Amino acid sequence: MTGPEDGKGEASSAPPHFPDADDGPVDLSDIRPEDGVVLVFFWVLAGVVFLQFFSRYVLNDSIGWTEEIARYLLITVTFVGATLAVRKNSHIAVEFFYRYLPGPWGRAFSTLVDLLRIGFFGAATWITAKLALKTNQKMASIEMGKDVVYWLVFAAFLMMTLYALRLGWRHWRQGYSLLTRPGERQLID
Amino acid sequence: MLLTLLFVLVFLLLILGVPVAIALGLSSLVFVLLSGSPPDLVVIHRMVNGVDSFPLLAVPFFILAGNLMNTAGITNRIFDFAKACVGWMRGGLGHVNVGASVVFAGMSGAAVADAGGLGTIEIKAMRDAGYDPDFSVGVTAASSTIGPIIPPSLPMVIYGVVASSSIGQLFAAGFIPGLMMAVALMVMVAWYARVRNYPRDARFSWGNLLASFKRAFLSLLTPVIIVGGILGGIFTPTEAAIAASAYALVLGVAVYRTLTPRRLLRVSFDTIETTAVVMFIVAAASIFAWILTSNRVTEHFADLILAVTENPILILLMINVILLVVGCFMETIAAITILVPVLLPIVVKLGIDPVHFGVIMVLNLMIGLLTPPVGMVIYVLSRVSGVPFERCVSATAPFLIPLVVVLLLVTFVPQLSMFLPTLLYR
Numbered sequence: 001m002t003g004p005e006d007g008k009g010e011a012s013s014a015p016p017h018f019p020d021a022d023d024g025p026v027d028l029s030d031i032r033p034e035d036g037v038v039l040v041f042f043w044v045l046a047g048v049v050f051l052q053f054f055s056r057y058v059l060n061d062s063i064g065w066t067e068e069i070a071r072y073l074l075i076t077v078t079f080v081g082a083t084l085a086v087r088k089n090s091h092i093a094v095e096f097f098y099r100y101l102p103g104p105w106g107r108a109f110s111t112l113v114d115l116l117r118i119g120f121f122g123a124a125t126w127i128t129a130k131l132a133l134k135t136n137q138k139m140a141s142i143e144m145g146k147d148v149v150y151w152l153v154f155a156a157f158l159m160m161t162l163y164a165l166r167l168g169w170r171h172w173r174q175g176y177s178l179l180t181r182p183g184e185r186q187l188i189d
Numbered sequence: 190m191l192l193t194l195l196f197v198l199v200f201l202l203l204i205l206g207v208p209v210a211i212a213l214g215l216s217s218l219v220f221v222l223l224s225g226s227p228p229d230l231v232v233i234h235r236m237v238n239g240v241d242s243f244p245l246l247a248v249p250f251f252i253l254a255g256n257l258m259n260t261a262g263i264t265n266r267i268f269d270f271a272k273a274c275v276g277w278m279r280g281g282l283g284h285v286n287v288g289a290s291v292v293f294a295g296m297s298g299a300a301v302a303d304a305g306g307l308g309t310i311e312i313k314a315m316r317d318a319g320y321d322p323d324f325s326v327g328v329t330a331a332s333s334t335i336g337p338i339i340p341p342s343l344p345m346v347i348y349g350v351v352a353s354s355s356i357g358q359l360f361a362a363g364f365i366p367g368l369m370m371a372v373a374l375m376v377m378v379a380w381y382a383r384v385r386n387y388p389r390d391a392r393f394s395w396g397n398l399l400a401s402f403k404r405a406f407l408s409l410l411t412p413v414i415i416v417g418g419i420l421g422g423i424f425t426p427t428e429a430a431i432a433a434s435a436y437a438l439v440l441g442v443a444v445y446r447t448l449t450p451r452r453l454l455r456v457s458f459d460t461i462e463t464t465a466v467v468m469f470i471v472a473a474a475s476i477f478a479w480i481l482t483s484n485r486v487t488e489h490f491a492d493l494i495l496a497v498t499e500n501p502i503l504i505l506l507m508i509n510v511i512l513l514v515v516g517c518f519m520e521t522i523a524a525i526t527i528l529v530p531v532l533l534p535i536v537v538k539l540g541i542d543p544v545h546f547g548v549i550m551v552l553n554l555m556i557g558l559l560t561p562p563v564g565m566v567i568y569v570l571s572r573v574s575g576v577p578f579e580r581c582v583s584a585t586a587p588f589l590i591p592l593v594v595v596l597l598l599v600t601f602v603p604q605l606s607m608f609l610p611t612l613l614y615r
Contacts (some may be wrong), residue, residue, distance in 0.1 A: 028458075030458075040459050051245055053428050070246055072240065074246055074249070078468035078469060078472065085466050091211070093206050094562070096562030098206060112205065113205055115209065116205075116207055128233045131234060
């Protein structure tokens, strides 16, 4: 219940999170134990890609399975990593028009955004489960079903749905969201 | 008609502030459900397929390399080196700003990383030296767009995958246009410096130059590894990315000793988050693009454009205008994934090389990063500098002139982009 009213404030502008030079202690407060999963996937991916690179240059003979496995790991890192971005609400969105919206409208629209987010992830979870159940192909290079990848994507969408629910609930209780009060957001390009 | 609904829906969702990836995914899902013909499974299937690509592996590792570089204190060294090189000119720090961006562009593929990492140092230095904030923000914003033009470049990787053209050639093609942007911006800085009588910030000395070069030497090897390795045909882009990450890791852990385990953890999570955000947009945009292609929207659009005129110069101008407008409203990665299937057939029909068009497209979208409502770079700089958003927009506006001049040159003089790829690869 921190919240004053309108949607235009330049509130809470902590500088965005950039891994910058050697100053100060490292802030890891946004990391949760469950993020360990994607961390492991990411470094295994790095290891596999490095192995591919190393085997091609040094051993002059690239190891066959690395390419396929690397692609599957990239899919996994994408979707499981996206759960982290849902929790932190750092998926890129256009907050521009909220600057010019009167408070109550901003509140109404940002609540609608929360609902749409929950709806999309919920539907995606459901559809991914159906897709995984229908998949019975095998991977080309190792003895494993391709549905494993889809089940990982399913788990990721399920987490995203749960995080989206929590995010929506939190926005509802505190009365504002990142849209109506742009604070920290990590950006790319 | 359903397709009209699709466009209206995605536009409304974006304006409403639904995250870009969700807006694309949700509107595609609604379209598929309403049209009824392909089963809804296709939505997830296309999303997963959209990121199932070996060349896309360059994305996480260029992001990792850039993050590792920022952490290892390398940005500071580059800034000092650039200061020793061009700081003696009138309006020195303005030139330093552009120069440092050029060097940083050789290790980072994202304009926003440039603005957020290097930009923080640049704006602080310029403020301390007494430059007015508008000028500092304008130069920093404009020069950060050089990043994705000079290799490596995330947008070029995405373009290469979607257009199935060689990422190596695209990287080579961006090199000269990137340097031209730097020259154009430095001309602008020089003009400002004369009109406003800016100071010279450092005296030139060989000793100073040598000292800062020594300090920056190991860092400066990174762009050499990446750019040289790719242009020299030694590395594929993905290999260059992993090699640069490994090099940066060794540099940070063993040489500079700035990379503690906690910092490495921070870098890992920042990399994962940025990768996921980028790739999730690629995934969602590829369903959208698939709908456009399978419903022949792309063909109709081509016919429409070619019905208006068949003059290549006019068509290129039209496409530039379309891209600039889209760049204002749409996030770069999504715009590339969706628009390449729409625009590429047209330009290929006109005899324009897809590699040349890649440079045109990315340059257009980079200019879009500097304009509202989706001006990512401006948002970052507004937060970094504390200058209000609206003022950042107007401060950056004059610097769009040199960038648009370069854009026109790059559009109508294909040799600027094609000289290096032809020399190296064909």
